[in-house]
Amino acid sequence: MRKLKTLAAILLTLALLVSLVGCSGGSGSSGSSSNPSKAENTTETSGSTSEETSEPTSSGATLQLIMPSNVQDFPEGVTEDNNFIVDYWSEKTGFKFDIVVLPNSNAEEKLNLMFNGGEVTGLVFEKDLTAPSRFFNQGVLQPFDDYMDGSFFFETYKDYQSKGVIDGHQYAAMIVPDGIPCSSSLYVVRKDILNGIGITEQPADFDAFVEMLRTIKEKTDLIPLGVYDAPSNSSWDTIAALFGVAPTHNQWAVRDGNVVYRFTQKEGYDYLTFCKQLYDEGLIPQDTLSLTFDSLTQLYLGGQVATLVQDSCWELPNLMPASEEKGYDSRFMDYPTGYYGQVSTGSQDRFFSQAIFLSSLAKNPADYVKMLDFLALPETIEVNNYGIEGEHFTLDDGGNRVLTEAGENLQWAVYYRNIFPPEEWYPVYGINANWAEYYYPSERHSVGATDFDPVEFMPQKAEDVTKTDELKETIIDQFYAKALTGEVELTEETFNAMVEDWLASGGQQIQDNYTEQYKAMGSPDFSGSYISYLPAEHPEYTGKYLWEGHE
Amino acid sequence: MVTKTKKVSNRIKTGTETKIFRILAALIVVFFAVICLLPFIRVVSEAFSGDTYVASGEVILLPKGFTTKHLKFILDTHQFTRAMFISVTSTIVFTICAIVLTCMLAYPLSRTYLPKRRALMFYVVFTMLFNGGIVPTYLVVKQLGILNSFWALIIPQVISQFNVIVLVNGFLGIPNEMEESALLDGAGQFTILLRIMVPLCKPTLAALLLFYAVSRWNGWFDAVMYINDRNLFPLPVIIRDIIQQGLDTLFHSLTSPPPTQAVQSAAVIFSIVPIIVVYPFLQKYFVKGVTLGGVKG
Incomplete structure (x- = not known):
């Protein structure tokens, strides 16, 4: 009986294997089921x-x-x-x-x-x-x-x-x-609050920006700057870019002919030191690590935050009207000039x-x-x-396309809009999708950058990208979060130890791979590729949310 | 006299402990029930509240700025009504097919005189523990010629081995004498299954019906993997898309503003209401059914 059971089990297993092989057989030759x-x-x-x-x-x-x-x-x-x-x-x-x-x-x-x-x-x-x-x-x-x-x-x-x-x-x-090489992050501020405490001008430079946050803290009960998550993540894009570090994009740079990871460089240390200063002075939420985009938005609309970094303008068509309904005078404040002269994410970010x-x-x-x-x-x-001229759009006297009602309902056509030159980016997405009011303010700072990301122009090897992401999660994010809250003491020694760990865990290999590719390409200077294709005129845009209104 | 007093005292003491225990148990149950209900209540409140109140986190239990516009918006959405139709249809068809096939497999497996019964049972258990994995399953679905069709929502998942085992045990719990007397009366196997086994296993079947219906109603992964035609997407896929829009990044969805949190909540309500409506009618069978099938055998 025992032998019979064993035999039956073997036969059944074989039957399973045969059926599996049968299932896969011919799949390649049958090609598409389309x-x-x-x-x-x-x-x-x-x-x-x-x-x-x-x-x-x-x-x-x-x-x-x-x-x-x-x-x-x-x-x-x-x-x-x-x-x-x-x-x-x-x-x-x-x-x-x-x-x-x-x-x-x-x-x-x-x-x-x-x-x-x-x-x-x-x-x-x-x-x-x-x-x-x-x-x-x-x-x-x-x-x-x-x-x-x-x-x-x-x-x-x-x-x-x-x-x-x-x-x-x-x-x-x-x-x-993508004709506008920058991120879409915006700095949203309560102008009514700021005016109420005597801040009537936008901070021109980085020191003035920090001073503004301190003034908010001194004169109000509000959290001066709303950010969430660890400083090495996208929600901090705007602040990080002021130090030449961009959490989600532009992670790589060329230094002395070699490709290096920005989070492990001196600018990364300077940036983290600044974040810690913000945290220690109480200029950002003390529970920033546990906040989310939604909870931070709730804090802002709930009147507990004076200024807010929005890492994407995607939610702004919901946030700004809600803010108006609450009686807030919410505006987009310009990015100050960073420690290294950067104009935040407006100047150096990603290409889509x-x-x-x-x-x-x-x-x-x-x-x-x-x-x-x-x-x-x-x-x-x-x-x-x-769409089709006459049906979905007409041409005005200046030769500009004006969408008809049918043309405005072509959101589904996004699936077919895969190939077009960068000049088309803003007209298609900025104007035609009614995003100009929220999109243009974030992109109008885009200028030719000098500190480019060479990896943007290289083939993306899955194994390198996966390993980079893994090391960021397990080493970079961990260290940046712990250093922010003081769980790990932030000194040059501890930072360098983290960098050594990152290099030894595979970071060195990735840097070497990218450097090798970069040199094989002839060590080009891609800075000229960061060209903004923002149109000179954009009549659909009113600029009503800018600090000073329409420019 | 003293002894009598002690006895009375003992009885009172025992009663108090029991009462305290019961009160505590009730409180704990109520506590967990409230914990379970709160998110649901909040979602309902958000669906009926103004966008600004929801966005600023002011809606906790009761709606603020009461409005039904979010529900109307969802109802007016072409994709939502279409997906609702697919979900309802697929759930009904799937549940009927699943129950019928589960009965037809479980009944013979519950007959102890079935030749090679254990080997067949092993086959069922083995496939429950070690399934083929996603790629082989996809290949099977493809070879069946049902990719990108309504039947891709029905056939691949139509029998759950776990449910078969539950029902086998349910059938095993019915005394053999009933089958024997039916055979003596000239009944065939199908008659025995339909006239004796199924009616006697109603609680178990009701539980399985709910298992199958809920699994199909909530299922989205198989729909996403096996179906390309958006007209065949069931509701959970659409709900995921609506919620995903709110979380999505700019470049992924840069064509229109994302739905507000209130709209997302309204979408969730539409997806859970049908199951909530059906559940009370089957609930009386539910616990009994699972216990019957699960313990015996």
Whole structure:
């Protein structure tokens, strides 16, 4: 009986293994379950083979485009495959399209599963710049090398493509549509409170800024400066950047020809010393480490905080009206000039970029490059970004596009706005999305930076990025938080010990990798790449929230 | 006389202890009930409060600046009503299929005379403890041809091994004599299952029904992984998106203002109300059902 049981168990295990193998068998060859008929607006379910997807000819071939996630929903009667943008693409190219929009949640896992299941047979647009490296490591990508010559896309955006080179080949096509290289953080202050205690001018420099905080503390019961989380995290962006350290972006710098991690440099120590001073003087919340964005906003609207660092202008369309309803005179205060002369995050921050890569299962790569070329055409960009002239926008006397009501309801078109030059960034997102009032104030400080982040221009290796994040969480964040509250004494010795720990734990290796890449690129000076494309005129913007009103 | 007094005294003392114990127990239960209820009450209050009151943290228990605009906003949202329909439909279909299939698997496994019963039971337990993992499961779903279809919400999760084991034990608790007498009366296995076993296991089945319904109603991960068509997304996916918008970074969602906290709360209310409405009708079976299935066997 015992032997029978063992035998049965073995047989069952074998059966399991066989069924698993059976399940995986053919997945690679079956290619996509994408349904080409979706392009013809039917509602059939997937499960078809990728034969049509793999058509070698251009005319009538179905291209699979996997779009990055976002939160916008399609209105009734509009789907990812059935809308005027896809119709326009089809009409002009002769291709059919199988559009897949990645979910807002767990997009990374979904894409990974789709690749593993052989479901990705076309072009993927991704905001995660480590994605090409990850999927290259899995062997599921093919390079663009053979199709780049004469490509309009690769010619137009050639300056960015070094970032997409992996193992000597162009595995990712890069696009940098962000025309304003700075973060969107804003410094929100209660002007009514500040005026009430005699502060009528914005602090011109950093010392005046600190003095202002001290005055608030002396003359009111309010917390002078609202920040949350550890000083090495994004909520402190504005303050950190005054010292040349940017928590979430721009983490790397070139010093003496080598790439170094800013948090481990002298500016990091100076910044942390300043944070501790703010904490010790009671100029920031004593429970800052346990505060969250929401709880800090509640403190501000609840009348307990006088000034507030907003690490993103994303919430401001909710915060500012609520503040007005409470009777507060909330304004955006300009960033003071930092210890090193920086103009906070306005001058040096991130580029928002995207990677585009091609599945190894795509049997018609030339068609996909043709599609990239088509998407890079000015007339296609206009349709993707603004719609059809006469229907979604009209041109005024100055040649500016004025959105119609239909044009203002094209939020869902964000999924198709993946390729455009940086000049389009502010008109598309700043004006057309009604963000100018909140967006422009944060970006108008953007000026050419001199202290660039070289890693912004390098291919993002998944293992390096993952290790950097891991070391930041386990060493940098821990030390910065403990030093702030006094749990760890902040001295040059303890700071250097932390740096040694970081280097020994893998930081040195990452620095070396980046330095090697930087030198292989010829140690370029990228400072000229930080160009702001803010428009000279922006009539939709009133500037009502600026300290002095419209400039 | 002295002895009699002592006896009375002892009885009073015991009664007081019991009373104190009961009061303490009641207080503890009430305390935990309040802890469980408070977040729910707050969410409801936020859904009916003005944005400014919610944003400034002034809403704790009762709504302030009472308004129903957030609920109206959610109801007017095309994606929300569509997702609600998918959730309701998938939950009904899934629960019916799951209960039927669970019964059909549990019944034979509960018959002690079934050949190789233990081996079959081992197969069920083994797959409960060691599942294939997400990638193989995805491949199975793909091979079944149900990716990006309504059935991807139904078939992959349609039988829970744990629930099968619970029901097997529930069936085992029914005396064999009932089956034997039914056989003598000429009943077949299906008749025995439908006419005897199922009615006698109603509490267990009610509990399982709730388990299945709640798991499908709250399930979002399988929908996100197996479905591309947004028209097939169930409610939890949409709720996650609405809440995520509030947390999201600028560049991820830079097209329109995020929903306020009050709108997020209103969305949550719509997602939990159906389950709350159904629960009281099944609650009387719930504890009994789990106990019946779980202890015996």
